[in-house]
Amino acid sequence: MKSTNTKQGVRVRGAVSRSLLLAAAVICLGAAGAIQAANPGVLPPHSSPYGKSYAEWSADWWQWLLEQPVVGGPTDPNFDVRAGQTGNVWFLASALQQPAAEIPSGTALFIPLMNVECSSLEPPESGFHGDTEAEQAECAKYWGDHITNLVLIVDGKSMKITDDYRATSPQFSFDAPTPWVFGDTGGAGTAVGDGYYVMLAPLSVGVHTITIRATLHFAAGELGPDPVDLLQTDLTWHITVVPAGRYADLE
Secondary structure, three states, X not given: OHHHHHHHHHHHHHHHHHHHHHHHHHHHHHHHHHHHHHOOOEEOOOOOHHHOOHHHHHHHHHHHHHOOOOOXXXXXXXXXXXXXXXXXXXXXXXXXXXOEEEEEOOOEEEEXXXXXXXXXXXXXXXXXXXXXXXXXXXXXXXXXXXXEEEEEEEOXXXXXXXXHHEEEXXXXXXXXXXXXXXXXXXXXXXXEEEEEEEEEOOOOOEEEEEEEEEEEEEOOOOOOOOOXXXXXXXXXXXEEEEOHHHHHHHO
């Protein structure tokens, strides 16, 4: 009799556990569906678009940026966004407030709303230095924790940006030119990035606008007696999507 009751108890507990797991899965799916419904055209942040997670794409974005030259690179007003782009996912970065770019149809866009990185190449006094992966991650998290006021508007539609869109990259290696975007002397380095990103599904052929705003904010007492907005981003991309075949003819 005791054995029967024990087995029955196990069966009941097992059924309850499976029910709880199923309920949790339904809640997660519901949350993912809500995010997707609020942000049409944005690939879900907890998915693996084009075979990689948002965190992995963020490492690729930083590697792409850090290996670009200063002259002619993303911080140069004359930067050609096609530089270093491969495959069906392209990265966006620009020093301009009204950057423009032509991209081939069928191309997804991985876009930082605001992001930071800490690396082994940056000097210790910069506040962005770390020798180990743990040090780099802690450093990047500190800066990432101060990103706020995130805005993304695609073709006039405001998207809802939550903490789901925050991604911490795995540690990655890069080979920076000399000079590089964060220093006079480049070389081989490692880094970890932290920030907010979106992966936009391929846009339709035609003209599109993507507006990005964000603030790096510090409360009173963190950097001084008063609150400080250390950095503010406010830019609008003007993207022209060209049929892939025609785009190849333009190159």
